[in-house]
Amino acid sequence: MQKLLIFLTIIILSSCVKESRIEIPYTGNKIVVNSLIQPDSLIYIRVTSSKKVTDYTFDPLDSATVVLQENGITLPAPTYRVINGYGYFVSRSVAKTGSHYSIRVANNGLGSVSAADSTPVRPKVSEAYAQRGLNRVRFTMQEDGSTVNYYRLRIFNAVAAGGNWVIDRTDTIHFRLDPALNNDLPDIITNDYKSESILTDANFNGKTIQFVLQTEKGVSSSHMIIELSALTPASWKYMQSTSTQRLSDSDSQNISLDPENAYSNVENGYGIVAGVNAARLLFTVE
Numbered sequence: 001m002q003k004l005l006i007f008l009t010i011i012i013l014s015s016c017v018k019e020s021r022i023e024i025p026y027t028g029n030k031i032v033v034n035s036l037i038q039p040d041s042l043i044y045i046r047v048t049s050s051k052k053v054t055d056y057t058f059d060p061l062d063s064a065t066v067v068l069q070e071n072g073i074t075l076p077a078p079t080y081r082v083i084n085g086y087g088y089f090v091s092r093s094v095a096k097t098g099s100h101y102s103i104r105v106a107n108n109g110l111g112s113v114s115a116a117d118s119t120p121v122r123p124k125v126s127e128a129y130a131q132r133g134l135n136r137v138r139f140t141m142q143e144d145g146s147t148v149n150y151y152r153l154r155i156f157n158a159v160a161a162g163g164n165w166v167i168d169r170t171d172t173i174h175f176r177l178d179p180a181l182n183n184d185l186p187d188i189i190t191n192d193y194k195s196e197s198i199l200t201d202a203n204f205n206g207k208t209i210q211f212v213l214q215t216e217k218g219v220s221s222s223h224m225i226i227e228l229s230a231l232t233p234a235s236w237k238y239m240q241s242t243s244t245q246r247l248s249d250s251d252s253q254n255i256s257l258d259p260e261n262a263y264s265n266v267e268n269g270y271g272i273v274a275g276v277n278a279a280r281l282l283f284t285v286e
Contacts, residue, residue: 031061031113031269033105036235036276039119043068043091045078047105050270060087064107071100095119103273113269120230120277123151127210128226128283130219136178137213139226139281145206150236152229153197155213157221158282165223165282174216198231198239219285226281235274237263 035045045066049059066089068075078089095101102116121144128139137155155173158165174193193216231239241263264270 029110031064031105031107031110031266033103033113033115033266033269033271033273035103035273037095037101037117037119037274039095039097039122039275039277041094043078043095043101044083045089045091045103045105046086047089047107049107049110061105061107061110062087064089064105067104069102069104070096072102097121097277101273101275105269111268113266115266115271115273117232117234117265117274119275120149120232122277123228123230123279125226125228125279125281128224128281129286130224130283131286132220132222133218135215135218137175137215137219137224137226138210140208140210141204141228142208143201143204143206148205149201150231150233151199151201152231152239152276153199153211154195154227154229155215156225156227158223158225159221165225167225167227168221175213178212178214196243198236198243200236222285224283224285226283227278228281229276229278232275234263234265234272235276238265238272238274 030050032048032050033045035043037043045068047061047064047066049061062080066078068078068089068091076092078091081088081090097119098121100116100118102114104112104114106112124142126140126142128137130137143149155175157168157171157173159168160166172195174195175197176191176193177197193214264272266273
């Protein structure tokens, strides 16, 4: 359960801490490193210390030594910043597509840790369409057939802000793949409406395919955003292993995720360092 509390309160900053009263042996504090690396964005690295399950605060290690490498070359030391009440070590330059990043962290009194991953290519999405009052959203994806690929799919309403259209975080859209119109995707069609779908290209590798999504409620916004994120195997495993917890609307003491199965690629510590690459397509609702 120690791992569960560590991961989810760092990566999903807008979520509440999920508690459990199950007693689990504690093996001592370790460094926790979390960073989802997005190309064309600065790299934000959250570094904290793990705690017993009974401790519901997570101490930031703001004096830690953080070494960031890109393709084996050490980059200028990340600077420590407090953003929305949380401390991050922030890179001096943006991440690049297809590059390999490694992070090493040391802090007095705790064993040093390391983790690494690469950044994937951005997905190609187009031809999005929805009609106000109905409950279907469709878009086209051109899939790269050279490798096995992993994705996270979400859809959002968009609101005007500062002359731009941005994601409306106040209204979560729940959806599923329309079972009547996605015959090529039998393995990922479910009866449940969720705020995200995590999938592989097993049924559409190398194809251009149209996704038809069925929303739980009728479309009411004038603009929407399709977000399709390419995931590396590491970020896919992490998203898969924490999906139940992140999407749960149940009571905070009802923990359905097995903490031992929460994926981590941080050697000698906890957390996740993994590449993602989100493609966002803004479109006008008819």
